[in-house]
Amino acid sequence: MLSHVYRSGFQSYYQRFLSWVQSTTVSRSHRAQTPTISHVRSWSNIPFITVPLSRTHGKSFAHRSELKHAKRIVVKLGSAVVTRGDECGLALGRLASIVEQVSVLQNQGREMMLVTSGAVAFGKQRLRHEILLSQSVRQALHSGQNQLKEMSIPVLEARACAAAGQSGLMALYEAMFTQYSICAAQILVTNLDFHDEQKRQNLNGTLHELLRMNIVPIINTNDAVVPPAEPNSDLQGVISVKDNDSLAARLAVEMKTDLLIVLSDVEGLFDMPPGSDDAKLIDTFYPGDQQSVTFGTKSRVGLGGMEAKVNAALWALKGGTSVVIANGTHPKVSGHVITDIVEGKKVGTFFSEVKPAGPNIEQQGEMARSGGRLLATLEPEQRAEIICHLADLLTDQRDEILLANKKDLEEAEGRLAPPLLKRLSLSTSKLNSLAIGLRQIAASSQDSVGRVLRRTRIAKNLELEQVTVPIGVLLVIFESRPDCLPQVAALAIASGNGLLLKGGKEASHSNQFLHLLTQEALSIHGVREAVQLVNTREEVEDLCRLDKMIDLIIPRGSSQLVRDIQKTAKGIPVMGHSEGICHMYVDSEASVDKATRLVRDSKCEYPAACNALETLLIHRDLLRTPLFDQIIDMLRVEQVKIHAGPKFASYLTFSPSEVKSLRTEYGDLELCIEVVDSVLEAIDHIHKYGSSHTDVIVTENEKTAEFFLQHVDSACVFWNASTRFSDGYRFGLGAEVGISTSRIHARGPVGLDGLLTTKWLLRGQDHVVSDFSEHGSLKYLHENLPVPQRNTN
Secondary structure, X not given: OHXXXXXXXXXXXXXXXXXXXXXXXXXXXXXXXXXXXXXOEXXXXXXEOOOOOOOOOOOOOOOHHHHHHOOEXXXXXXXXXXXXXXXXXXXXXXXXXXXXXXXXXXXXOOEEEEEEOOHHHHHHHHHHHHHHHHHHHHHXXXXXXXXXXXXXXXXXXXXXXXHHHHHHHHHHHHHHHHOOOOOEEEEEEOHHHHHOHHHHHHHHHHHHHHHHOOOEXXXXXXXXXXXXXXXXXXXXXXXXXXXXXXXXXXXXXXXXOOEEEEEEOOOOOEOXXXXXXXXXXXXXXXOOOXXXXXXXXXXXXXXXXHHHHHHHHHHHHHOOOEEEEEEOOOOOOOOOHHHHHHOOOOOOEEEOOOOOOOOOHHHHHHHHHHHXXXXXXOOHHHHHHXXXXXXXXXXXXXXXXXXXXXXXXXXXXXXXXXXXXXXXXXXXXXXXXXXXXXHHHHHHOOXXXXXXXXXXXXXXXXXXXXXXXXXXXXXXXXXXXXXXXXXXXXXXXXXXXXXXXXXXXXXXXXXXXXXXXXXXXXXXXXXHHHEEEOOOOOOHHHHOOOOXXXXXXXXXXXXXXXXXXXXXXXXXXXXXXXXXXXXXXXXXXXXXXXHHHHHHHHHHOOOXXXXXXXXXXXXXXXXXXXXXXXXXXXXXXXXXXXXXXXXXXXXXXXXXXXXXXXXXXXXXXXXXXXXXXXXXXXXXXXXXXXXXXXXXXXOOOHHHHHHXXXXXXXXXXXXXXXXXXXXXXXXXXXXXXXXXXXXXXOOEEEOOHHHEEEEEEEEOOOOOHHHHOOOOOOXXXXXXXXXXXXXXO
16 A cells, blocks of 8 residues: 555656646747757747858867857766755756757757766665655554654665666656657667777767757666776776766767767866865866866765866867866856857866967956056056156057058958948057057056045044055957057056956957057066956957956947946946937027037037937027028038937928937937927936937026036036047046946046045054943044145146
8 A cells, every 4th residue: 555655656756747847848849849950049048049060070179169160069967967965866957957958959950969967866766765665664564553663764776776767867858858849869888888899889870870860869877787997998098988977078089079068066177176265267278287286076976076077078179079067057057058158158167279379368367467466566657657658659650550550451341331440540640649648647647546535533543544546457348449459558557457458350450569569668667467458269248257357347339339248247347338329409599600510520520439419409499590500501511311309300391211219329420300498308308318428508598508517417518518528538637448427436538537446544553442432541533634735737
């Protein structure tokens, strides 16, 4: 009777599992028909994309970005990934997520194979139930009572657990893959199967035939009968199948696999055991780097530790298969870890045979950090000397700079839009303006770092100071703007910050030469490494994840770039603006000549700039007046395309094309015109559709102007001045790293002061807090002390 009850309970558990699988996937199953490669779909949060998958096997991939071309992939699931924390039973949710990702890749036209652990854990769960059932039956028969004594479970032998768990494990995989209309097949192997030539050929043929039929092979060591590993077989060039790590490596090489993904319970390979204070994740591991790694203990379950994984990975790499070791258990990433790896994202540790000539991004970040700290310790005159030397180099090396820029322009011709080509172009006048701006920065940097902002006498002989200090390491990402590099470098030098620069590939020749000049200037005081140019294939998304290395990200480029970075950056502040939707309100009391001149300069002088005019608000009383006609005539002469706002269009019989959105940054000779009834309506429109960048009023009425200046909530608000004045150089800041619309820290054009933060210095003489208690001998004074005057020359 009890036996029947138990078996019914186990069948009920299994049925509940199948129902759970179906409930989590059935909503997608009707879309899981085997697609042609040209289909583009999405399951859950995993993108289903199409990539060319033809590749000749021979050499492993040199860079992560090439992994998207992998055709044949082996995914190895470690015991810690497949099993629950109590080591009895499977982590069903994690397993379902992995199956979904494998199915997505399989349906993209890739050939997926799974090497899985878990039979021992699943068998242990089943055997524990059987033992408990058996003990309960015996106790019930012997005691004649329904009350059972506390039962102990003996240590279970692994081979018996594997034998009991294999069939159940495979049944679960089949149930999961069925939801995606994918067939799976089980293959059990031992080390002897690889040493026997005939068995190897049989295995190879079986796997190829399964892949040909679009079936996912699920391979595991036959732990029920597996013999001990052969000693020293690895030394003879043949890896012994001692565990599933070595099995996956052996299988990957035998099947000429493009990529082996090894999932474990750690993020990847660290230079010392994870959890150690100074442990650092190794992004890319190269053969010969083993001496730089200290291995710890093996996984909590399974046979292979990290050292076994590295040995297996290096063996597979030598055989022409790329390898990534990553975490398959973290709840925030396990749902997309496999697809992220295949997409080339910076996940886990990538094994590569091609070692780059220069430092990797982590090393560059450390160099920028240490170089920045040295820079901050220099005297202000020394930092100014570096910047002035860089300004001299910009004019002395003008011909070489323009030659490098010419190469960029020639390569970009036909690929970039005219506004971007204009941004990319350097000229003698631009370089002269840059040099002037750099000398302004040098002059203003004399008392930037270490400036005392506040002094307070806390008590007798206890004085507190608040002083300016560098932020740390800045990451500045810029597009099509090589002139940005010396500007930002000079501001970083003046503020004592380390700097990582990531420029667009369209300006690579210009950026590399300008960076060489920057390092030459830094060398005069031994801080050459403080400014680093990222030349590796690092994606912007990967750079934005280096939260332990970067203190502030400053994007300089399109609104889309800024939005993408703001969305991607995790744990790192982003300074900037996603859009430059600048408004100009022409009041009923505006001067005709002033209004026309200001509109022309704001819109036509440089329409690609973020501070260019995008929306012109006209007071209703100005329609069909000479002022309005003169503005329209000027715009027509300047070949500006006009988009009519809804109210403006209602006043016209034959109107220009009606605007699609009042919240548009055109970045070209295009302008939205809208009609408002008052200054209040203009302010409301700006707050609703603007981007808090720069907004202008044109009027001769001082009271109206002051009302506008006080009530418009933007970073820059002007009266009778062009929007184009919103610029660090024109503000007298020397240069800017960007314009910020943030309300925290810097706002508007961000110059030198915006790259500084503060720290508190307290100087005492054996002061303790207990002396200031109710019965203590000291009292707080909190007296404000005079602050040293700032040098403004």
